[in-house]
Amino acid sequence: MAPHYSTDLEPAGLSDTQAVVVPKGSINESITQRRAQAGKLIAGVAFAASSDNFKAPSTGKPKARRWDHYLSLESKSRTPSSLKAAARFLKQPGMISLGGGLPCPEYFPIDEMTIKIPTPPHFSEKETKETGQVVKAGKYEVSEGHGSYDLSIALNYGLGTGSAQVLRFVTEHTEIVCNPPYEDWHCALSVGSTSALEQTFRMLCERGDCILSEEYTFASAVETAAPLGIKFVGVKMDSEGLLPESMDEILSNWDEKVRGVRKPHLLYTVPSGQNPTGATQSTARRQAIYKVAQKHDTYIIEDEPYYFLQMQPYTGPGAPDVPPPANNEEFLKVLIPTYLSMDVDGRVMRMDSFSKVIAPGSRVGWITASEQIVERFVRHNECSNQNPSGISQLVLHKILDESWGHDGYLQWLINLRLEYTRRRDVLLGACEKFLPREVISWNPPAAGMFIWFKIDWQKHPDAQSKFILDIEEEIFMAAINAGVLLGRGSWFTAEQGPVPTDMFLRATFAAASNEKMTEAIERLGAALREHFRMA
Template sequence: MSPSAVDIKVQGDTAVTIPNPVDNNALAAWRKTGAVPTGTAAFSTSDMFKSPACFTRPKAKRWDHHLSLEAKSRKPSSLKGAAKFLSRPGMISLGGGLPSSETFPFEEMSIKVPRAPKFSEAETHVSGTTITAGKHDIKEGKSLFDLEVALNYGQSVGFAQMVRFVTEHTEIIHEPPYSDWYCCLTVGNTMAWDATLRIFCERGDYILTEEYAFASALETAAPLGIRIAAVKMDEQGLLPEDMDELLSNWDEKARGAAKPHLLYTVPSGQNPTGATQSAQRRQEVYKVCQRHDIFIVEDEPYYFLQMEPYKAGVPPPSSREEFLKVLLPSFLKIDVDGRVLRLESFSKVLSPGTRTGWIVGSEQIVERFARHFESSNQNPSGFSQLALFKLLDEEWGHAGYLDWLMHMRLYYTHRRDALLEACEKYLPREVTSWVPPSAGMFQWIEVPWKKHPGYAQGKSHAEIEEAIFLASVDRGALLSRGSWFRSDKHMAEDKMFFRATFAAAPTDKMQEAIKRFGDALRAEFGLKDAE
């Protein structure tokens, strides 16, 4: 079973018990501490929606010395700031250019969703609930959120109704050990990462990341002139001792830049390797970051897709309480300094097309993001925020959402097992090896390229990888090349990998693709066909 999320000790660790908001009575008591602002462009912060216990904790450290010139230069939006006066009784606004809702050609929006715990497509078709949002539900006393508000301009942190939900969710799952943490909605983690780089880095800076990292994250950094210092990995991901050695021996003159102060990591079901950092590993990484004053960006779209070890015979969690207990601790959960920015997303657990996620960090850092968003993307689509609110808050609640996350965990476990069974059946073990992932949606397959006949003929790593890739494509199976994810393109590649996902294709198609990849490997390496 995955290590427990309890008993994590770090410098300055503290423990405060919060009410159990999964219980409806406890949640109702918690929510009495602050009403949800429901007006157009209403101002809100996470402080309005935290439990009283949260405010007994110490505050985060300051990070002025890590902020970019761009981040330090941003000022609050005059127009967004003026929206706070809209809540005054009798106020007639001729200030901001907010269109009248009379001009919105959307009277109501209806969506059909699963009724917990009947989550399958077939069950939803038969017994799902149709929920409707009208244009004037707030005025009519039907809801806390409606189309009149959702389809107008809003604050850059997102609409208060969704800020409340993600704030409560964050405290339920992570219980950050400092008091002044905030949430801010984003248009997904890729956009949040782009903003992070602008807020923390100058052109020419180095950042730290795993030696194999999410290709889009690397491609976001490159045109900004940000360079990568690669940290070695093992089956658990990032190696803290290698990061410590790299930072301790940093040669500013040879590198042409100061020592990095930002770490980008995907701790759970890492993309592309599928590696998951254990609770102990996360502690060790955090302590290295404390030692070298490194700010941590944890990109965690796969956090809730944690699974039991493959073929371990361990049953999945049978209750919400057990599910919460076996979740690995996030960096946010052990962050006593406020040195972690957590990138959260609904993309992998609900749908990518919502284009809605959120960040969690100290008030100082999140405030800089809010200023950045005011003059860029502003906030996620009002349609998406309203649909998510109706589903997550009004229909499911936190308890139902946890039920859904447990369902998703089991769904991906079955898909992972199907892909691994295909690997065991169809891949030639003479030239492949892999470690079963315990989270996420990716399988990392190592191929000993120096055994390829082309190696003796002087062919390069890139040429052999290309030959295997195209042989697989010619047989109708598309896997990703490991070199696409190499974070430091200047380092020589000693190993060769291919990435397969168990997220997309139907189970039978996925197994057929692995068979075709196995056939390509046999052909390339001159092995006998499988019987």
């Protein structure tokens, strides 16, 4: 297969540092042209491939910076797997392999799988039942001359990059959405973002290091770092998320002697629909944070599970809705640019996941970073999880590549944008109707799955005599007793030591029905009024 191919893509400028790749005509047509130039993908068991096989040819972009000074001793100590490295010889025509421990597919007790999927743009469950497409995955489709990925390949061992078939799709997708402004960027599949995060912490941190993040952050990120001896330092936030001036202040005034630990060199951030606060960083905010990272030579982990759950602007009860994107190209243009798209240095590792946009149980995501960082990540994969489930990869390939293509996938993402907009608006309507604004406030989220309630706990009748965390516990249990489960804000603090001065509750609009969400908010409102002894 030829490693490069011509492209009919043009960058649509958003600023001087970022661009979204918008095709001339159909995105599928553009990708089809690229693949036709490359020739048929022939990628058998444990096929060695990299993003370079699937990217557009170089257009004079610079190379990424090197990050040797931040790689951990563990990461520097990793060497390529001898057995995995030998897989490159399988590409040689006529090669008979007696070298690897690859089981014969004759003994895989699955001959065929079928799945039923929506036919774009008819994505509802009802439409899928009536007009959905039944897709089959056989054991020997590739050797029989049809298809590029089958059960004989997917059920066998793979390489640390993930399968070439899915790697091709995510590489193309990343180029369409992010178009990194440096040349040597690569992708590698991950077993979801939490697994990728644990590997990244081990790659870029030593025991005793500190990591910057939003002052309220994804609890599992803190819990993943803790056993590695890594602590989080919280950066102040506002309604748009992390404040660059707070980040700059922390790094500028870091005293290693006083703190007993070296200056943080890693920022972990969830820029869109941040978990737990729902905050979304604007383009200007991301640019400002990136400049602070450049000033202090900080490496950025851009964790973006909710990026494609950016919603329509909230217009309020009774106001006319904003028209949805008319097509895929318009959808791409309304998305807030990614850190990866403005990363002129190669100082960003972007983490994408299918968990929030396809299914969490797939346990498939991918990272994008400079070739040097991805190579270290792959070395870690080889000696740990190896690669995501072959069955999951095959199902995703059948849906995204063979059935929907990039155009269909973007239509699915637009569908999710509108569905989550409707869900959010139902919850916000219930909040406006049932919650006592005297003691609770919120900002309408622009992305993600969460709404962040601020509780004016100092108006609580016992505020002068009780500890803030005790009052938080009482309010949490009052909601439980009313039949509503929420997340306590203290669960999400980046720094576990300091006592919080503000009180929050987290709610999600991702799962419950419209009727159940409305009922839950009505119950919460009644519980707050009773607990705050309001008339």
